[in-house]
Amino acid sequence: MRQILTPIVLVLLAVVLWRTVPMTAPEEISAIGRHFVEHGVAENRGANIVTSVIVNYRGLDTLGEVSVLFLSVAGAGFILRRRTGLTLETPTPASELVETGARLLFGPIVLFGAYIFAHGHLTPGGGFQGGAVVASAVLLLLLAERDRALAHNALGWIESLSGFLYVLVGLIGLALAGSFLSNKGILPLGAWNSLFSAGLIPVIYMLVGLKVGSELAALIDTMMHSGEPAATETEEARP
Amino acid sequence: MIVVDVLVCLAMVITGIAAIFQRSLLSAVVMVGFISLMVAYLFLRMDAPDVAMTEAAIAAGLTTVIFLIAIRRTEDTEK
Numbered sequence: 001m002r003q004i005l006t007p008i009v010l011v012l013l014a015v016v017l018w019r020t021v022p023m024t025a026p027e028e029i030s031a032i033g034r035h036f037v038e039h040g041v042a043e044n045r046g047a048n049i050v051t052s053v054i055v056n057y058r059g060l061d062t063l064g065e066v067s068v069l070f071l072s073v074a075g076a077g078f079i080l081r082r083r084t085g086l087t088l089e090t091p092t093p094a095s096e097l098v099e100t101g102a103r104l105l106f107g108p109i110v111l112f113g114a115y116i117f118a119h120g121h122l123t124p125g126g127g128f129q130g131g132a133v134v135a136s137a138v139l140l141l142l143l144a145e146r147d148r149a150l151a152h153n154a155l156g157w158i159e160s161l162s163g164f165l166y167v168l169v170g171l172i173g174l175a176l177a178g179s180f181l182s183n184k185g186i187l188p189l190g191a192w193n194s195l196f197s198a199g200l201i202p203v204i205y206m207l208v209g210l211k212v213g214s215e216l217a218a219l220i221d222t223m224m225h226s227g228e229p230a231a232t233e234t235e236e237a238r239p
Numbered sequence: 240m241i242v243v244d245v246l247v248c249l250a251m252v253i254t255g256i257a258a259i260f261q262r263s264l265l266s267a268v269v270m271v272g273f274i275s276l277m278v279a280y281l282f283l284r285m286d287a288p289d290v291a292m293t294e295a296a297i298a299a300g301l302t303t304v305i306f307l308i309a310i311r312r313t314e315d316t317e318k
Binding site for chain 1: 259297304
């Protein structure tokens with residue numbers, strides 16, 4: 001049955017895409033898009049206009065996206081924590097070379113992730129990308145050392161605190177400048193293309209980066225250790 | 240450069256169809272990760288480095304690994 005249905009669905013999808021997706025780029029951008037392009041740099045002093053749009057003009061959407069990620073991680077943790085009897089036979093420990101290499105790479109990768117979300121307003125990338133890079137460093141460490149467990153309390157605190165501060169920053173904008181997550185006149189905008197510029201945008205992106213990184217790290221840890229007897233060790237992730 | 244783009248798109252379509260008919264779930268997951276990587280390249284070609292980074296980090300990296308963890312905990316071939 002599936003062998004017949006799959007090609008049919010694929011052909012239908014191809015027809016629909018063929019009819020709906022325009023094959024040429026539109027001649028001009030919409031009025032809102034033009035406003036972002038023309039005033040984005042002047043209003044926020046951020047070198048990366050994409051970040052200005054994501055964190056400032058569409059900041060509420062980003063808050064929603066972060067909440068969606070939080071909900072899905074919480075749901076996965078809730079389901080996976082309760083499973084018992086999934087324990088596999090003890091896996092072969094990684095060789096010393098792999099373990100040492102993973103420990104050596106952990107620091108630089110976390111640093112690179114932090115660089116990506118701290119420079120989100122200057123270069124491509126930002127909170128989500130940097131957070132994913134940080135989580136990949138944690139994943140590398142967990143793959144190399146199978147019995148290492150993360151400190152879930154600390155991760156939870158980082159995650160909740162950054163989410164709380166994100167909303168707080170938004171409310172400060174509401175109180176001082178009259179709109180939620182506003183960037184007008186709260187922090188000095190600074191010089192264009194310097195690290196301390198663009199007002200609140202780097203602050204918010206760092207909070208997003210911390211939140212995404214700790215959430216994904218907790219998710220990976222939950223998935224790798226689900227079904228094992230309750231963790232007795234609460235070792236820190238840092239070597 | 241347009242030739243490379245067309246080749247990448249063709250490779251994506253072929254890999255996608257091959258992933259559907261693959262019996263080993265491990266190979267299928269790796270193929271889907273390859274498609275995500277190619278999508279990241281296409282985003283980069285369309286001057287969207289932000290989206291390309293997200294695609295490469297989340298779809299090609301984390302999603303693949305999460306699928307691999309899930310497969311290791313279940314059966315690794317299709318019934």
